Amino acid sequence: MKKVLLTLVLVGIALFSFAETLVIKGSNTIFPVAQLWIEELKDMYPNLTITLEGAGSSTGIAALFNGTTDIADSSRWLKESELEQMHEEGKYFIPIVLGYDGIAVIVNPNLGIDEITIEELASIYTGEITRWSQLNPNLPNQRIVVYSRNTASGTYETFVEKVLEGERMAPTVQMLESTHAEVQAVAQNSYAIAYTGVGYVTEDVKVLSVEGVQPTKMNILNSVYPISRPLYMFVDATNGYPQTGPVKQYLTFGLSKRGQELVEQAGYVAAYGF
């Protein structure tokens, strides 16, 4: 019995040491893309073990610093403090754009509004305007029910940066923990407004054009649409760009024609080969 167990353990260790591992951490926005990629990569490289963790952009980049991840997915650019830390530690992270995300502003289909400006959005989210009729006298005299993603999400950070320009969101804004909950809340509530990645928009809600621009593919890709952003993978290239191994395999697949198709399948806009 003991011998059998011992052999099993040894075989297990041997298998593990042959299998290559790749660790990916970071943005929840990019999570569905990475998941699709991994599913196909597993068929291509059966020996490759990939772990994926969506814990937020900042967590991913922090993990890249302490070496607990190979790739950090991030829905935002590096912060000043991170750039400084890179310099201090003599590290060099390179960004690879994997696709683009547009943040769609959504309302209930029953609400008679089709477009909004950044300024109007900002005054709604800072609590300056609290009723729809204040925005436009033709709209119902009803309280605006404002939804947002929670403070740690990358979508929230982008929205605050691009729409509020650093101003504080009013405490009356309701923080929801998932994009799905946001869409559902707006679908249920005639006077609600929320923002979400374009990939999550369903037919139950209406997408507003912002500053007269609809969040279409080309508009997001060229950043004509005001609330759009590139999505990044950060790789530690302190010792040069990875030329072989799992990181290279992953990046090459992600940027391939098929990888970019999967970006679109996840609801984002492909960065290459459109």
Next chain:
Amino acid sequence: MITVVAMVGILALIGLFIFIIRDAIPALTEVGAEIFTSKYWYPTYDPPEYGMLAMIADSFILTGFASIIVIPIGYIIAFFLYDYATNTEQRIIKSAIDLLSGIPTVIIGSFLFIYISPILMNFGAWSTGNLLLAAIGLSILSLPYAASLMQEALSSVDISLKESALALGASRFTAGFRIVSKAALSGILNSIILTINRIIGETIVVLMVAGGAAIIPKSIWDPVRPLTAAIASEMGEVPIGSTHYSALFTAGLILLMISFILTMISRRVTRSWKS
């Protein structure tokens, strides 16, 4: 053997306390009293602000509201089970309670969000998640707990007390309500405190249906955001070791202190009644 198991339990508890306090200290020293005096929770802004006053208030208001709903109903169920229910009724109600206590909280949350929330919207709710909906959710969750604890308290009273009351000519209601309930008062108070303790720590339901706005509510239709919801919502995405991370542990510490105080009160109540 039993000592060893008990020691492991106690050590785990002490370890938990140490772990939470250690991670909460950086925020407490860095931010200071602002945590308890400011209503503004802006942990990711520059400069950040870590005020939890509104969320602490939300925790208390929501717990109070849910307790007001659940404690009387729990007592009525327990009282009915103890005094009036036939054997069949007892079996049915008891299995219903057991079944209800086994439902995952996330299912209750989804049910409320999808089916009850639209109904409340017709009654004047302006937000899909609100104080009332969260209180209903917490009541459903803690009802089996409250009812079975209270029934236990009633049953633990010696049957001869009830019989002598009945023999003296008291009605069934008087015997149950005035005599037995009074004798079981310490147990009932204990059940109430334990129920409150359970309500204040509940997370998933409040995360799903409380609305998520860190404001002090003015009506039952206003959204709220208790401490547990804030922790659950932000802990997953916060950089480990940051002040924001530590502040969330401070929120956990506050909850732990409340729970600790409630347990102490519960022990005091039990003891004072027995002596």
